[in-house]
Amino acid sequence: MPDAQARLASLPPRGTLLGFDFGLARIGVATGELETGLANPLAVVAEASNDSRFAALADLVAQWQPVALVVGIPRHLDGDAHALTVRCERFARQLAGRFGLPVVPVDERLSSVEAEARLREAGGRSWQDRKARLDAAAAQVILQSFLDSRTESEPHVQA
Secondary structure (H helix, E strand, C coil), rough: CCHHHHHHHCCCCEEEEEEECCCCCEEEEEECCCCCCCCEEEEEEECCCCHHHHHHHHHHHHHHCCCCEEEEEECCCCCCEECCHHHHHHHHHHHHHCCCCEEEEEEECHHHHHHHHHHHHHHHCCHHHHHHHHHHHHHHHHHHHHHHHHHHHHCCCCC
C-alpha cells in the first residue's frame, strides 16, 4: 500500500468513508463524509468465520459505496507495536485487496477508552448495552480522528 500522505492526497473532496475498529471477536464499523467531516457509528460485525466477516463487510461496502476505508492501527502509548498491530495491518491489506479501495491506517491509541467515555456520558445504558455498541463507537472515534486530521492539514483561505 502507498504511504498515508499519498492516500490522503488522492482522496476526492466529497464521498463516503467507512472506518473500522478491528478486533478478534468483533469489527466495529463507522461511516463518515469527507464533505461534512463527520463520522457516525454504523454497525458491529461479529461473524465467527473470516469468510462470514468479509461477506458482511462486502455488504456494507456495496451499500455505502465508500471512496476509501480507514482502519485503526493499535499502538502502545509510547508508540511501540501492540499485540494486535500486525493483525490490524493485515486486515487493512485484505480490505485493499478485496475491495480495490484506498485504505488509510490511523493511529487508534485510546479510541476504545474515548468511545466508552462517550457512551457512559450519554447515560441511561447498562454496561451490556454499552459493550454491544462500543466497537462501532470506537470505529467512529477512529474515523472522526482521520477526518479531523484531514481538515487540519488542508490550507485555510482567508477572506
